Amino acid sequence: MHKYLKHQYLTMLCIGGVTTMVACGQKSGTKTETTPDSTAAPVETSKANSDYKPAFPGQTRIGSVKTKTPYEFKVLSNDLKSPWGVTSLPDGRLLITEKAGVLRIATTDGKLSEPITGLPAVKLAGQGGLLGITIDPDFSNNRMVYWVFSEQRPDGTLTAVAKGKLSADEKKIENATVIYRATPAHKSDLHYGGRILFDKTGNLVVSTGERSDLETRPLAQDLKAALGKVLRITKDGQAAPGNPFAGKPDARPEIWSYGHRNVQGLAFHPTTGDLWETEFGPRGGDELNRIEPGKNYGWPTITYGIEYSGEKIGDAIQKKDGMEQPVYYWDPVISPSGITFYSGSQIPEWKDNLFIASLSRxxxxxxxxxxxxxxxxxxxxxxxxQRFRDVTEGKDGALYAVTDMGRLYKISKK
Incomplete structure (x- = not known):
């Protein structure tokens, strides 16, 4: 089937299927609940990988809910190549990264720009490539873009942060500069983290992974290393003022929190302003955490997961003094990637709900x-x-999501 016709067919299929249904699968008139029901069965029905018990009720397999407001989803495009990050521009269009190092702009009806040139070379291998992206809070005036990518260095690869100015004709990034490198580099193509966003003070929050290997896992607990961390840096890549480890010996001043495995989801709660993250567990133990400065989130000392081989991890403990419990965890994993809180008015019952792009599930x-x-x-x-890689709220109050297979989705009120 011709690519264009395939795009049109999928769009019509999604709209046609949804317009006769409520909540994409619930028949019109079916009673659904917007408030949790303690007797409702959880959405997860598969057997857990371990017999570990949650630290408190509701930490995993919470009761299911259903959206009552009728909504629809549309496939806007099938023509992206391994998209990874998506963010909204002030005019409502979307800025999207593709892993191979391509940056594109998409309209909200799915039209894609030509590749935007001028970015530094990425190391495309495994989980590496061009990753998360955000724009300057003052983008309308300065047109500055910030992104994360995997970079080749003499002694391995690492997670790097860069910035540059989107040209007036939107064809290139001008004066691209690498502002931060999460060292040490390592000969691995896994666990780069890679999300980036601005906080309310105008500083950048960036996530890194611990690079997966047994030899680098302990660096998530090491305050002298930038691996397995949430970092807070200035627009020039320096440690941001007010960070919890500023002035402390044997600690990097850019660290905001530590003890993370591979953080691919970062979002600020629209009402409380709290920072939340999702990170990949091993076999079981994906986590949702509310991030507080200076806190230790446990990896690899405590975890609700096991090795892919089935072996226990470390001392096989889930709780330890001085280490934070996840607000929620998944076993089996969902492989949580990009996240966003909903703050729009299209679907009021979604207000302040968290939406998570799930890869494996x-x-x-x-x-x-x-x-x-x-x-x-x-x-x-x-x-x-679809392997959903990232999700964001658009300026129009709809949700937009990208998938590893190259699709761009729009989810909105019917």
Whole structure:
């Protein structure tokens, strides 16, 4: 089938299927709940990988919820090549990274720009490539873009942060500069982290991974290394003022939190302003955390996961003094990548809900969060069979998501 016709067919199929249904699969008139029901079965029905017990009720397999408001989803494009990050421009268009090092702009009806040139070379291998992206809060005036990528260095690869100015004709990035490198470099193509966003003070928050290997895992606990961390840096790549380890010996001043495995989700809560993250567990033990400065989130000392081989990790403990418990965890994993909180008005019941792009379980996960606890979970677009890589809220109040297979989705009120 011709690529264009395939695009049109999929768009019509999605719209046609949804316009006769409520909540993409619930028949019109079916009663659904917007508040959690303690008796509702969880969405997860598969057997867990371990017999580990949660630290508190509701830490995993919370009761399911269903969206009551009718909504639809559309496939806007099939022509992206391994997209990884997506963010909104002030005019509502979307800025999207592709892993091979390509940056594109997409309209909200799916039209893609030509590749934007001028970015530094990425090391495309394994999980590496061009990763997360964000724009300057003052983008309308300065047109500055910030992104994360895997960079080849003499002694291995690392997670790097760069910035540059989008040209007036939107064809190139001008004066691209690498502002930060998460050292040490390592000969691995796994666990780069890679999300980036601005906080309310105008500083950058960046996530890194611990590079996966047994020899680098302990560096997530090492305050002299930038691996397995959430970092807070200035626009020039320096440690941001007010960081928790500033002035402390044997600690990097750019570290905001530590003890992370591979953080691919970062988002600020639109009401509380709290920073939340999702990170990959091993076999079981994907986590949702509310990030506080200076806190230790445990990896690899405590975890709700096991080795891919089935062996225990370390001392096989899930709790330890001085280490934070995840707000929520998944076992089996969903492989949580990009996340966003919903702050729009199109679907009021989604207000302040967290949406998570799920790779291995091929859906978008919706979490209802109240008083920093997860109180309900729903899986959206699960029948699409797509590895969802990132999700963001558009300027129009719709959700936009990209998938490893190259699709751009729009999810909005019907």
């Amino acid at each position: 091929t859906h978008i996960d919706r979490l209802v969060i109240e008083n920093n606890k997860v109180t309900g979970e729903e899986r959206l677009l699960a029948d699409e069979g």
